[in-house]
Amino acid sequence: MLTQWYLDAANTLLAQTVQLNIALPEMVVLVPNFQAGQLLVRALTQASGRAVLLPPQILTLPAWAETVVLEDIAVLPDSRRTVLLYQSLKQHAWFDEDALWPMSLELGRLFDELTRQALGLPETAEAFGEQLAMAYGTRTQTAITFEACLVHELWYALVARPQEGVSPAALYVMQLAALARTASVPLCVLYESSLDRQERLFLTAYAHRQVVIRLPAPQGDDATACLRVAWTKGSSLHARAQELACRMPGSPWQGRLQLTGTYGLESEAQAAEAQIRLWLAEGRQRIAVVVQDRLTARRLRALLERTQILVADETGWTLDTTVASAGIMRWLDTVRADFPYPDVLDLLQSQQCCADWQATQREQVISHLQGWLRKHGPVHGWSAWLAVMKAHAVDDPLHQVLLRLHHAAEPLLSQRERALPAWLDVLEDSFRQLGGLMHLSQDQAGAQLLTLLSTRKQELRHVSGLTLNLQEFCRWLDHALQGAQFVDSRVDSPLVFTHLAASRLRDFDAVLLLGADARQWMPSGANSVFFNQSVRATLGLSTQTELLEQFEQDTAALLAHAPVTRVLWQLRQGDEDNPLAPGFERLDLLHQMAWGTSLRDTSLLQWVRPGLAQTGTSAGSPRPVAHTRLIPEQISVSAYRSLMDCPYQFFIRHVLGLSAQDDIRADMVKSDYGQVVHAILHDFHRAFPRVTDLSTDAAEAALQAISRTHFSRFSDQDFFVRAWQARWREKIPNYLQWQRDREQDGWCWHEGEIDAARTWAVDDQHHVTLKGRIDRIDSGVHGWSVLDYKTGATNTLKQDAKSADESVQLAAYAVLAAQAVGGDAMIAQAAFVSLDDVATLTVAVDESPPMIAACSAERLVSLFKAMYAGTPLPANGRTTSCARCEVRGVCRRDHWLA
Template sequence: MMSAPPISHPADIRWSALTEQIGQRLKSRSVDASRALVLVPYAQLMDSGRRAWAQAHPSGFSPRFESSRNWAASLQPFLPSINDLSGDVARDSLVAASLIDRVGRGRVAPALRPVLVARLVDAARQLGPLAAARPPEARADWAGQMREAMATGGQTLQWEALVASLALAWTSSSVYATDVLWTPLAAPGVAFDDLLVLQGFQPDPLATALAALWGDRVTVLPLHPPTEAWPIASLHACHDAQDEAQRAAACVISLANAGRTPVALVANDRVLVRQVSAQLHGAGLSVRDETGWKLSTTHAAARLMSLLRAADPRARTDDLLDFLQQTRVWPEAQLQSLERRARSLGLAQAASALRHPQLVGSVPLGLPELIAALQAPRPLSQWLPDLAQTLRSCGWWDEWCSDAAGQQIVQTLRLSDGASHELAVLEQGLQEDATEAMRRRKPHMSLAAFTAWVRDALEGASFMAPNTGTPDVVILPMAQLLGRSFAATVAPGCDERHLPASPEPPGAWTPQERSALGLPQREDLALAARQAWEMLIRLPEVHLLWRTQEQGEAVLPSPWVLMLDTAQDGAALAATIDPRERRRLTPEAVVRPGPSSGDLLPEALSASAYQDLRDCPYRFFALRQLRLQDADELEVEPDKRDMGIWLHAVLKLFHEERAQAQAEGAAPDARSDRERIDRLARSTAEHMGLNALSADDGATEGRAGFLPFQAAWPAVCDGYLDWLWKFEASGDRAGPRFAQAELSLRSEAGPYRLIGTLDRVDHQDSPEGVIPFVIDYKTEPRDTTRNRVKAPLEDTQIAYYAALLPEETVRAAYLSVTESRDAGATLLVEQTQVIAARDALREGLVRDLDRVAAGHGMPALGEGKVCDFCAARGLCRKDFWTVT
């Protein structure tokens, strides 16, 4: 016979001792090994126990190594009844909602109901193991004793007391899959003569109860060995979470390259471990995740939730676009057109985008019908086949057939043909158990309620990616390292937040309630955490990692790490060499760009475009020649720019209507002017969707963010009307008078075309004829407006507007409109040298554009405020230029 390999791993040593103890127990009781049952704390230890027994006893029969749930499943299949706690959130949330409705009797607010349902399910899942550890016939008495004990524990809040009472009643009246272990099928001496219970860090209530039932036929053995000397662990103090994830992945990869597999990756921080797992997959390692992650975090679940969010009548356009970008049913070009036009129109509401007349050609065929089909309330049993049909229409159903997460979603939500019958029966049973008032209400579920149910079901389900073959890396909780043999262990997240010495007890139970119910106390959880830690650091080749800061705040190592450092006689906390491979990168200098593109001149030039050329040639190149523009935001609150657009529109309509009234013989007066401008201000704001609900045609949307501007409107209105009356009263028949607003003009400067829109043009009589008076409204700070006219040759806008007019003699001014209640809230700031500025601008514009057309460079010359809010700053990379 070949000798067995030497045993060196602590788990192997412990299993060797356990198998010897089990053998001696069976021998002393003259029990055949095949008639013995060994209960392990969790299912992954069943194979470990079988291998350890086979190695110690290569011939003969073996005891059965089972977890309590596996043992129960092998004896009898389980099908929960209507009101049973099943562990399936999709079912349990419906039962919990029914219990809340029955007991609340209409006192529960609709907004509070989902919160109470979620808390009731969570509380019931915590009490479930305690109830299952009592024989079915004794649960009613147990519940009564628990209720009395909780009543003497002090006063609790109304809703917390309701949840606790319902959870206790629900769990004590439920039937569990493990109830078969209390029947004659699992009685001592029927299938097994001896029961051996391997106990983990925390005692299992059911295993403890079964041990009491079996009496002298049971043996309880601790699975974890006594504390031994601590070996030296590799300690890694990382800078932040990203650094920690990279270093943890590097540790695992270096161990795998050295042949030390499988490697155990401890999931102290699930978010961090997900990042590490992604890096390991990228390195080609096979990873088995035994902790799983929420089904709701998978790509398939994100797709499903995007569909339900888009179908909501209050959905934002961003929600609709998010859904469309994940489908392949409609042409990509059509979706891009829809997004571009919706952004240009500022349609933040999806309903407005689907109905807007300018988007008719861009809305994908069948999309409005698909969205509308999911908005009507209906029973859950009807929701499920309708949702399945919608998934087929989106093209996702066939994709999910080859996607493990998609298949689990179909199974969890009962979306396959005929699967919804289970929930239909459940709905009917709950309806029959309901009160008469509840039975009179139709059991219809709104889209919002159905979306909440889907979200809860996906949040409560755990997804584990399928694995084949022997993994290189196994992700697992720290406590499940117990009894398992790994070549090396990497444990990130060993900081004070993710690995505290005293873990926070789960649930909303008070310490008195936890004590009365038999739930683990904080001290019990702390002891179990300490035992798990002591087991971890006795393992061979252990790497412990933690971050020293998170989001700018300092983070300390876990107290266990600090104690470990002391126990190792000062073996440095951060003395381990960084396992990441280092690469030498040669920096490349980023120089100031200076492109040239003489063949990309715009067909026409606006004032703002020429201002860009004067401010920074590269900005003109990027934004005007290449036509690179930021995408318009959909979700934006009204700002000063919106106020300016609104004010321009109000003043245009005001003066046009006022001029029409004067032409019809009505003399202007203060009262009619104020009534007119107030009326136009309200109607314009409603039309622009700034202060009202959407219009019937869906073209406008409501925005509460405009309220501050509405509050400032009285001061703006008073200031403007005061100026207007004085402006008109100070002149004679030859003075300026309103002629036109929002006047679009075209002009020529050499071979180049100029375009622009003038806010307002007045006419002034003179001996030479009518002189146009250009007035440009400004809502900027008053000092900014005054500074514009101090250097006539530097101010582009007013000179450019004068250049658009065919007349040689013009006047031009800025009209500063502010909300100040002091005198001069509206002030006319005239550019007295506008003709000279206009002529200089025409000459300079032709010269500048001739240079651009000739291919001269377009360097990035902007400075100061020009660069602060420049859309092309990231393109010219000014922040990374090399200074020479």
């Protein structure tokens, strides 16, 4: 919709060249961005009627200023200025050390604004100093708050030192002065409203020596007038709406602007992807996504690239969010934390560690190390890792990896303080020994990272008097990476991710605004962590209100020039409502008052995956069908229980085989305690099948000794081990009394930890085998007793015993016990042995063990028949089962029940 404006601008320029009797190349045209320059060249070619046209010099004002070389002017890089500010703040000890780097960066930004607000257009370095001194004297009288005084004093102290050089902001002002002083060609300016104070002063000064043509901004249509009415503060919005409706019987925004609230990040990203695909299907090519929400933008980009839709991302992202930066910071964090095992495992899984190794070789080392840690327990501290390294042969890959970590960490582990360039040398050498430097150089973001660090090393080499420890260096590096931008320049696509200021005078077929909520759709220039708006006002700097005016002007221009715009935002952030940005809220309210309809539109949500659009109906639980080839022929008792509790859990864990690996635990937990108690009782009863043959003291001493042996296999430094051991020792007398009572009732320990299995035919082609390990079988006058030790809550065991046909465990063990002691053996009792309470209790099933065993076997066969017949395995777990289910993330129960 800007095509006609560019043609008018081109005709104006051509007419001016005739009037001034010059050729186009003898004129300079200032544009807000280079994309606008390309559109102007196209319009000039069309307006001239020529096939080939020599265009004028088309530049942005900063790019033109960079062509000016000022002799004898030293420049103070931003990085060196930040370090000098840090040094000054640290010496005064006014603030916490954690805040010094971010405060130094924010002070630097404020200094640039102060410099540009304070200066006119100085012609010489001496004039520059005089203007600074005058501004300092004037502002000293008004800077009454501590924060304002701090900023002002540090600013003047820094910029008034010529030996350090001028800041890039001051250099820019001086370059503008030089351009104005040597003005030699006519100048044309597009979109003058985006210029700041110094830049407008420059135009005034330039006009004293040469012609300056100021092209008016594109005139808005009825839609622009509607925006102006909605966003202008003053009289009643209702009255303005009625007046607008009288002037415009039809809405200028109907069909051009839709406001769509979504239900979270994924929903917003999917809605954005759907809208872009719909626009592409309509033949729209030049599509802009104006990004205020970087997280959603990254997810949207991933969704688009999955379907081969490429994105030219002009916004980029901060370098610290790239994989390259994460690898370096992960390494430094691991060293600083003294190599905790989770960090070491995470580091080894990174491609930046041992990048010269084959992926399979690295995976084998990681698998071996994980197994070693599960067996021997977690490791923390470099001295402990050295012991692990020495426990493996020199040619063992794990030994070689740990040795490489040792050599790479040595220079970092030194307690010395170093200057920043020295730290950067140490970091480079350390990462080279780690094997990650080559990987960084082959990655685009990694290459930019290495270039950044090399540049910083050169810029900071003359800083004296400041040395940092490792922690301070890591803080500096973290903020340096946050302040650097990574832009992937390899992609050329008509679909662009951009920011609002970069959209000025650009022509798009469609515009998508991402993250248009009240929290994010606002200017970011005046946001401050340490210095609030009152401090900025005291210093004479632009405030949020002034920046908001420019922001709204840019938003209005973008909307007015786009044929169609979709505005997206998330309705909720966590547990809180997330309202639409006030400007769009007022526009929608005005639209309803004037024309009786809302601009809000939910039709796009039909393209969002069910469950994310929250339509009020459940998307339904997953109901997979097990492929015949994947149905297991053997299942354990726990797998049988999984099948009963939740068929979908059984499908994930035992059909697909996606069970999670055991965690490497630093502390003893209840499951470990249960396993130790099982082993203790098994060893004790093997040694003493009849407790009544021992005296009370002898039995207790024997059980205590066996218990100490088993608990000693765990670290005696673990508080939880000592706590669990003390808990078990308290239960020993009661357990022995329970055992004596049981022997008096005619039961005698027969065998423990028995591996048993039983097989049934499912049909002519398939069979199923149930296998399990029985904790204990006792013999008695009336038959056999199968016992299962439990350290869980007694009330839960009682519930399971009452519903033994559903909880499966005791019924399945009864089946296996009959097989273990003899095919037709009589199982007279099936019971849990509760070891949780003070008193040891027998919790037996109420029904006949042979009957529940037969029912359990029959049901197992029928379930497998149904599986082979293609019956779905739905996720229908009980809440109690789902609460501790390890496949809950795959099932997504919380989403389909929402």
